[in-house]
Structures are given as structure tokens and as C-alpha cells.
Amino acid sequence: MSVVSKTDVPLEIIAAAQALEAGKLVAFPTETVYGLGADAENPQAVANIYAAKGRPSNHPVIVHIAPGADISYWAKEIPAEAEKLIAAFWPGPLTFILKRADHIPAAVSGGQDTVGIRCPSHPVAIALLSAFKGGKGGVAAPSANKFGHVSPTMASHVIEEFEQEVQSGGLIARVLDGGQSEVGIESTIVDLSRLATHGPVLLRPGHISAEQLAAVLGVIPASPDAAAPRASGTLDAHYAPHTPVVQVAVEELDDVVQQLQAKGKTLALMSYLAHPAIHADAWRHLPNDPVGYAHDLYAGLRELDHAHADVILVEALPQEKIWQGVNDRLRRAAFDSRDVFEKMLGN
Ligand code: TXA
Numbered sequence: 001m002s003v004v005s006k007t008d009v010p011l012e013i014i015a016a017a018q019a020l021e022a023g024k025l026v027a028f029p030t031e032t033v034y035g036l037g038a039d040a041e042n043p044q045a046v047a048n049i050y051a052a053k054g055r056p057s058n059h060p061v062i063v064h065i066a067p068g069a070d071i072s073y074w075a076k077e078i079p080a081e082a083e084k085l086i087a088a089f090w091p092g093p094l095t096f097i098l099k100r101a102d103h104i105p106a107a108v109s110g111g112q113d114t115v116g117i118r119c120p121s122h123p124v125a126i127a128l129l130s131a132f133k134g135g136k137g138g139v140a141a142p143s144a145n146k147f148g149h150v151s152p153t154m155a156s157h158v159i160e161e162f163e164q165e166v167q168s169g170g171l172i173a174r175v176l177d178g179g180q181s182e183v184g185i186e187s188t189i190v191d192l193s194r195l196a197t198h199g200p201v202l203l204r205p206g207h208i209s210a211e212q213l214a215a216v217l218g219v220i221p222a223s224p225d226a227a228a229p230r231a232s233g234t235l236d237a238h239y240a241p242h243t244p245v246v247q248v249a250v251e252e253l254d255d256v257v258q259q260l261q262a263k264g265k266t267l268a269l270m271s272y273l274a275h276p277a278i279h280a281d282a283w284r285h286l287p288n289d290p291v292g293y294a295h296d297l298y299a300g301l302r303e304l305d306h307a308h309a310d311v312i313l314v315e316a317l318p319q320e321k322i323w324q325g326v327n328d329r330l331r332r333a334a335f336d337s338r339d340v341f342e343k344m345l346g347n
């Protein structure tokens with residue numbers, strides 16, 4: 001990247017910030033996954049995110065702000081809980097939901113009276129947010145993937161996902177490359193918009209765990225209730241590759257593989273324990289720890305998807321709390337595949 005003198009902000013960042021200010025879409029890296037950004041206060045730009053993703057317009061998007069930005073611009077009230085979480089975890093992979101300030105367009109929150117806010121820690125994201133509107137703006141950004149598909153953790157994933165839209169004249173003006181996202185799964189989301197009645201609620205588990213939140217908040221955040229704010233990342237079917245994904249217990253793996261191969265099916269395998277006895281058509285081995293696993297999860301699913309096997313088998317992970325974030329994503333990636341798989345086995 002070339003660097004301009006005085007401000008020391010790379011030209012590419014300045015151009016990206018200007019594109020956002022002009023109402024265009026820019027994909028950018030964060031420490032969790034890549035985001036597809038637009039000026040959060042420009043309803044037409046936000047509508048273009050929905051168009052590019054093929055996402056229903058009643059799904060809210062997260063507003064990203066620069067470190068030190070005035071959060072009270074976005075939210076009606078800032079509870080002490082939010083202040084504590086900001087001090088402990090921002091910039092970082094934590095989003096919270098607050099009551100939306102009246103002047104913020106409803107388009108960013110899918111018409112709900114709340115707003116999701118996060119300050120990411122990736123240096124390219126921070127540079128972009130600091131350059132955009134002089135660090136005072138907000139960038140609405142869902143993950144930079146088609147609705148329901150696997151989130152991108154590399155710039156190449158974004159380009160593969162939006163082939164049409166990144167061509168010149170397409171909906172997406174620029175894709176910033178910041179290397180592979182370190183965390184690899186989307187931010188933890190905590191609802192703080194209904195504290196008086198419900199307390200803090202964990203809407204989406206992530207790298208920052210319920211225990212870490214509890215250590216700061218003094219209470220363990222509750223699981224979502226029926227009236228909790230809607231979150232598309234919490235739909236049952238989400239984060240899914242095109243190939244059906246099925247989780248299989250380690251003890252059953254050999255048996256399932258034999259059954260599939262007897263029926264002439266091709267299979268891809270994502271393992272985290274060694275399985276030298278299994279001859280998969282494609283095989284990806286992930287680290288046996290939740291942080292390393294999360295880092296490689298989406299790139300692994302995308303790679304195995306490219307094998308065009310009949311099914312991606314995922315060695316089921318331990319159900320312990322530390323695996324909650326990745327288990328949540330795998331369960332959603334596999335949600336629609338059960339019936340297909342049963343049919344494949346002829347059951
Ligand atoms: O790590 C992340 O959060 C990434 C990066 C790009 O920052 N973004 C991301 O965005 O995962 P997305 O749109 O794919 O998921 C955002 C989630 C959705 O489930 C959305 O419904 C929820 O946040 N959300 C955003 N604003 C909300 C609101 N006002 N009320 C309830 N849920 C909200």
C-alpha cells in the first residue's frame with residue numbers, strides 16, 4: 001500500500017473512506033470476519049447492502065464506529081453496563097444492542113427501535129473508520145457474504161462471493177485486503193436494550209465468552225427469550241456452504257463413511273482429531289482448540305465446499321462452554337442438511 005505524507009493514512013484507505021462518504025459500498029477486514037460497509041446514515045447506501053447480499057430488509061445491521069467515537073450519538077441512553085463493556089473489550093469482537101437515537105435512520109436496524117454498535121480492533125478497520133467523516137461517522141456492515149452463506153475471513157472470499165458486484169460499475173466500489181481475520185467467527189452480541197426487564201441477553205456467542213461478560217457485568221447474560229431483538233445471525237439456518245454439512249460423532253465416523261461410500265457418495269471431511277483410517281475425497285484438519293478452530297472454520301468450510309462432494313462431514317466437537325461459539329456456527333451451517341443426509345443414507 002502506498003502512503004501519503006502528512007497524515008500517514010494510506011491512499012487506499014482515504015479512497016475507501018471517500019467512496020463510503022459518496023454513498024458507495026466498501027468491503028473491509030475486521031478481526032472477526034470481513035464486513036460489507038456503507039454509510040449508516042445514508043438509507044440508500046444501506047439499502048444497497050441488502051440488495052448486494054440478497055438479505056431481507058427487516059434484518060438489522062451492525063454500526064461500526066472508530067475508537068473513542070461518541071456512542072451517545074447513536075443510542076438514546078448509555079447504560080453503565082455498556083460503559084463497562086466498552087472499557088473491557090473495545091476495540092474488539094463485541095457488539096451491543098442499545099435503544100436507537102431518534103435521528104438515526106431505521107434502515108440500519110431493520111425498522112426496530114434499537115441499534116447494534118461495535119468498535120472493531122483490526123488496524124485497517126480502525127484506519128477506515130477514523131478516516132470516514134473524520135472519525136465521527138458510523139459504517140453499517142454485515143458480514144460480506146450472500147445472505148445465509150459462509151462469512152468471509154479473507155479478501156479473496158469476498159471477491160469470490162460477489163463476483164458481479166466487485167466488477168467495475170458494480171455495487172461494491174472497493175475491497176480492502178487486511179489478511180486473514182484473526183478471530184474467524186462473528187462478534188459476540190449482547191442485548192442491553194431491555195436491561196430493566198430482562199437484564200443483559202447473549203444474542204450471539206462468540207470469541208468473547210459469556211463468562212468473560214459475566215466477570216465484567218456481575219451477572220451471566222441470559223439466553224434469548226421470545227421477545228429478544230431479532231438477529232439474522234441467530235436464524236437456525238445460516239453460515240452454510242452449498243454442500244450439505246453434517247456433524248458426526250467421532251465414534252460413528254468410520255461407520256458413516258463406510259455407508260456413504262457403499263452408496264457411491266463422495267465426501268469431504270473436517271476433522272480436529274486425527275483420522276488416518278478415513279479416505280475422504282477432500283480433507284481439512286483444524287486445530288484442537290476453540291480459538292484455532294474458529295480462526296480456520298470458515299476458510300475450511302469454503303475450501304471443502306470447492307471439492308463439490310456430496311456431503312461435508314464435520315467431526316462433532318465437545319459440547320463444553322469454551323466451544324460454544326464454533327458449535328453455534330456449525331449447528332446453523334448444518335441445520336438444513338439433516339433431511340438430505342438421511343435420504344443419502346436411504347433412511
Ligand atoms: O463480527 C461481526 O459482527 C461482523 C463484522 C463485519 O463486524 N458483522 C456481522 O454482521 O456479523 P451480520 O449482519 O452478518 O450479523 C449482525 C448480527 C445480525 O444477526 C443482526 O441481526 C444483529 O447483528 N443485529 C444488528 N443490529 C441489531 C439490532 N438493532 N437488534 C438486534 N440485532 C441486531
Ligand code: MG
Pocket residue numbers: 142143151233
Ligand atoms: Mg452474517
